[in-house]
Amino acid sequence: MKVDVAIPRTRVDYLTYTVTEDLNPGDLVLVPVRKKTKFGIVINKSSRREVPGIKNVHELVQKEFVPTNLLTLYKWMADYYLAPLGEVLKLALPSKILKKYELPTEREYKPKKVQAPKPNYHQSVAIQSIVNALKKHSYAAFLLYGITGSGKTEVYIRCVEKVVAEGGRALVLVPEISMTPLLFDRFEERFHNEVVTIHSTLTDKDRRTLWHAIKEGKYRVVIGPRSTVFVPIPGLQIIIVDEEHDQSYKEHTRMPHYNARDVAVARSRFDNIVVVLGSATPQVESYYNTEIGKYQLLDLKERIDSRPLPEIEIIDLREEIRPYISPMLQESIESTLRKDEQSIIFLNRRGFAASLMCPYCGFTAKCPFCSLPLVYHKSEKDEKASLSCHICSHRSPLRSKCPKCGRATLLYRGAGTQRVEDILKKIVTGMDLKREDGTSIVVRLDRDSARPRGSMQTILNRFQRGEAKILLGTQLVTKGFDFQDVTLVGIVNADIILHLPDFRSGERTFQILTQVAGRSGRGEKQGKVLIQTYHPEQYATIFGQLQDYESFYRNELRCREDLGFPPFSRLILLRLKGKNEHDVWNEAEKLHSALRRNNGFQIFGPNRSFYYKIRDNYRVFLLLKLKKKHPQHKLEYLRAYKPAKCDIEIDVDPLEVF
Ligand SMILES: [Zn+2]
Numbered sequence: 266m267k268v269d270v271a272i273p274r275t276r277v278d279y280l281t282y283t284v285t286e287d288l289n290p291g292d293l294v295l296v297p298v299r300k301k302t303k304f305g306i307v308i309n310k311s312s313r314r315e316v317p318g319i320k321n322v323h324e325l326v327q328k329e330f331v332p333t334n335l336l337t338l339y340k341w342m343a344d345y346y347l348a349p350l351g352e353v354l355k356l357a358l359p360s361k362i363l364k365k366y367e368l369p370t371e372r373e374y375k376p377k378k379v380q381a382p383k384p385n386y387h388q389s390v391a392i393q394s395i396v397n398a399l400k401k402h403s404y405a406a407f408l409l410y411g412i413t414g415s416g417k418t419e420v421y422i423r424c425v426e427k428v429v430a431e432g433g434r435a436l437v438l439v440p441e442i443s444m445t446p447l448l449f450d451r452f453e454e455r456f457h458n459e460v461v462t463i464h465s466t467l468t469d470k471d472r473r474t475l476w477h478a479i480k481e482g483k484y485r486v487v488i489g490p491r492s493t494v495f496v497p498i499p500g501l502q503i504i505i506v507d508e509e510h511d512q513s514y515k516e517h518t519r520m521p522h523y524n525a526r527d528v529a530v531a532r533s534r535f536d537n538i539v540v541v542l543g544s545a546t547p548q549v550e551s552y553y554n555t556e557i558g559k560y561q562l563l564d565l566k567e568r569i570d571s572r573p574l575p576e577i578e579i580i581d582l583r584e585e586i587r588p589y590i591s592p593m594l595q596e597s598i599e600s601t602l603r604k605d606e607q608s609i610i611f612l613n614r615r616g617f618a619a620s621l622m623c624p625y626c627g628f629t630a631k632c633p634f635c636s637l638p639l640v641y642h643k644s645e646k647d648e649k650a651s652l653s654c655h656i657c658s659h660r661s662p663l664r665s666k667c668p669k670c671g672r673a674t675l676l677y678r679g680a681g682t683q684r685v686e687d688i689l690k691k692i693v694t695g696m697d698l699k700r701e702d703g704t705s706i707v708v709r710l711d712r713d714s715a716r717p718r719g720s721m722q723t724i725l726n727r728f729q730r731g732e733a734k735i736l737l738g739t740q741l742v743t744k745g746f747d748f749q750d751v752t753l754v755g756i757v758n759a760d761i762i763l764h765l766p767d768f769r770s771g772e773r774t775f776q777i778l779t780q781v782a783g784r785s786g787r788g789e790k791q792g793k794v795l796i797q798t799y800h801p802e803q804y805a806t807i808f809g810q811l812q813d814y815e816s817f818y819r820n821e822l823r824c825r826e827d828l829g830f831p832p833f834s835r836l837i838l839l840r841l842k843g844k845n846e847h848d849v850w851n852e853a854e855k856l857h858s859a860l861r862r863n864n865g866f867q868i869f870g871p872n873r874s875f876y877y878k879i880r881d882n883y884r885v886f887l888l889l890k891l892k893k894k895h896p897q898h899k900l901e902y903l904r905a906y907k908p909a910k911c912d913i914e915i916d917v918d919p920l921e922v923f
């Protein structure tokens with residue numbers, strides 16, 4: 266008999282082997298690949314494929330290792346994301362899967378007395394709809410659209426309680442590790458040690474152990490970031506995707522570039538279970554899906570206890586002399602401090618200054634490998650300055666003289682979080698506010714300050730306990746935190762989010778502004794939001810001011826329709842990259858003419874990528890715009906396409922088109 270076996274880390278779908286035993290799809294086997302022995306998963310029994318010099322399966326390691334519904338999901342991914350099955354398995358299975366493992370010991374847990382909040386009317390309606398769907402034990406997809414602070418988490422928990430009470434299991438996907446501890450605590454209070462979380466910071470060994478433990482049904486509720494969507498969970502009945510619009514659900518670095526939200530929906534379909542996507546700012550495509558009947562819309566129209574949304578004011582930076590913390594923002598920060606309340610200040614750029622420039626000859630310090638300006642950083646430890654590339658992390662020392670004209674003054678331009686931190690600390694000192702232990706009441710949260718293990722939690726804890734009064738940070742501070750004493754949110758520069766040339770930038774800006782504004786006024790006190798911008802007329806900013814998702818959505822949808830962008834089409838981005846600029850363009854032209862013979866879609870490009878050179882690789886892209894119903898098998902040849910002189914990266918449903 267012959268079987269087809271998919272092997273992780275191979276650029277093929279499967280290899281065919283002979284076998285004497287009776288093997289089934291999902292079995293884990295050892296097989297010879299060239300001169301090595303590798304493990305693989307049986308995907309077809311009784312294969313008819315004719316292969317010269319066919320070899321034997323070495324050994325059956327474990328029967329039913331991957332459940333067949335997950336195999337179906339993996340095959341769907343390979344097909345949809347135009348990737349070999351071997352690459353899908355590489356992402357889906359833990360590394361060194363054959364190593365011995367011991368199941369983790371019972372975690373110590375002392376149950377705390379918690380009073381579960383009573384759902385309000387809108388929450389109850391949402392819970393009831395989902396619970397009704399759960400009773401039917403068939404596929405149903407919901408979009409839980411709830412404004413910030415409307416209590417989505419309680420809806421999730423109540424539905425999961427229902428599932429657990431019936432002996433089922435639940436999977437909760439969260440965008441980033443940073444959010445996991447907060448959500449985890451809420452779940453742990455209610456599910457005690459039946460809930461487990463998979464952090465991205467786990468070692469490979471711990472990750473493997475947990476994978477096996479979850480597969481054996483040790484936990485009822487599994488919480489984790491995007492790759493958790495692949496973990497086998499027996500008796501799974503519901504998948505929840507929190508903050509479904511979040512970009513971190515998209516795998517950007519490794520192939521295939523899947524979106525865990527979409528994979529979760531597909532998995533629910535194959536498993537015949539319920540999926541709930543939650544957001545205060547749903548992705549346009551998701552909201553559109555509720556209008557065409559693909560998802561059912563549940564909306565939470567009110568904040569908990571009918572708390573009002575914060576007041577929002579726009580500060581026109583064109584009229585300001587101090588562009589980082591304008592006098593009006595400073596005044597609000599000071600009055601918030603005087604009331605002993607807290608502020609969150611948001612700036613989407615880390616480092617001290619955006620770039621370093623010579624005022625005489627115009628020289629700008631650039632990364633030698635990426636053709637992008639280097640960002641001026643101060644060291645976290647000793648304040649020493651250096652220049653750093655935010656794409657490849659290349660660092661170079663600060664020069665005192667301009668390397669081009671030799672003159673001695675280089676100017677830094679634009680502000681990052683470190684520079685704003687200095688300004689905020691001066692404001693605080695000016696008010697004579699000091700803590701007895703000498704620590705500052707200003708804390709900064711960005712990738713630099715959060716780098717040492719555990720420091721992110723330390724920073725958030727200090728703010729939570731009220732020891733710090735001002736939390737300054739990048740996008741890390743916009744995530745679903747719930748600090749009751751925050752009454753002021755300041756957005757230092759709303760325009761930085763928009764600098765990328767992309768059809769989604771309006772949507773991104775709207776999402777970030779709404780999310781960060783939503784951190785204000787979550788307790789008893791009324792909140793306030795100040796947005797500084799050079800383009801106060803930009804519609805995203807205006808709708809951000811109004812906190813009016815529906816108007817934003819209508820406007821955005823009209824633009825997408827005019828331009829034929831998703832949800833009115835599907836996009837596939839083909840990125841060619843290589844060290845030799847000439848070869849990359851040549852290969853792009855070749856691919857373009859090969860694609861032209863295939864009608865049924867529009868081809869744009871080849872064009873230079875926005876980041877044209879990264880890590881010494883030139884990057885050129887083609888964009889395919891397909892009709893929504895374009896038959897998938899017509900793209901089949903792209904899966905095996907390999908340019909002769911450079912690399913190719915295929916991004917189906919890209920979030921960024923440059
Ligand atoms: Zn670089």
Ligand SMILES: [Zn+2]
Nearest residue numbers: 623626667670
């Ligand atoms: Zn110069």
